[in-house]
Amino acid sequence: YWRLxxxxxxxxxxxxxxxxxxxxxxxxxxxxxxxxxxLIATFLQGMGSSPSFSSFVQEVLDSGMHNGSVAWKPLVSLCRPCLVHYDYVVMFGFLGQELGHLLRRAGLPAGGLLPELTDSQVQWTYRWLSEQMFSELSAQQKQQLAHFYRWDLAAFPFPSSFLSN
Structure with a gap:
């Protein structure tokens, strides 16, 4: 995972x-x-199909908070939302709705600059992929991941996250 x-x-x-x-x-x-x-995106972009997702998750958990990559570290530890007053917080599932608004607020023309985003298709695909990959993990790994990301889950509304169940 060094290249990440x-x-x-x-x-x-x-x-x-x-x-x-x-x-x-x-x-x-x-x-x-x-x-x-x-985690899924990092695994797919950086690791392909080998090693297994379960072994990738174990390496993430073993790396801990301080030695991990920015690709999987908890956002709260990277971005300090309690210390930095962000003007905008944009959820991944709402990019299509929010990017035009952000561009207009920044004084840029929103029309024609943005690709057409299909958030509902992205959400459906990630839901299906999450189900498949989550089923590969042991009960202990699921519990450890929920603990690892507990502050992200508390700070941001991820109502359908597998980790908050």
């Missing part, structure tokens, strides 16, 4: 004055996605 680890810029790399200036002058948008869907 990317160089990232953190606010902690800047002094207090720079952080305050950045956070005060930027429009801050946080895109959130069901943590289980993030």
């Amino acid at each position: 680890r990317t160089r990232e810029t953190r606010l902690s790399q800047f002094n207090q004055t720079e952080v305050k200036a950045m956070l005060g002058s930027y429009t801050k948008v946080l895109f959130v996605r069901d943590p289980f869907h993030r």
Whole structure:
């Protein structure tokens, strides 16, 4: 999974004055996605069909909060929504509805810039895929994942997440 680890810029790399200036002058948008869907996407994009999804999940759980990739770390630990006042929080399942609004708010023309998004098809596909992949996990892995992502599940409304059941 080494290729999934990317160089990232953190606010902690800047002094207090720079952080305050950045956070005060930027429009801050946080895109959130069901943590289980993030795991599935990471697995499919980075690992293909080998090793199994179950072994991938075990490696994620074994890596822990501090050694994990940004691709699967809990969003609360990456984006600090309790400390940073985000101007917009956009849920993955509502991209089609929200992106046009965001572009207009930013003063950009929304028409013609956006591809046609079919959120309902994406949601149906991920629901089916989630069911298949969730069934591969042991009861212990399911419980550990729910614990690993507990703060994301508490901070954001993922009503149909397999991890919140």
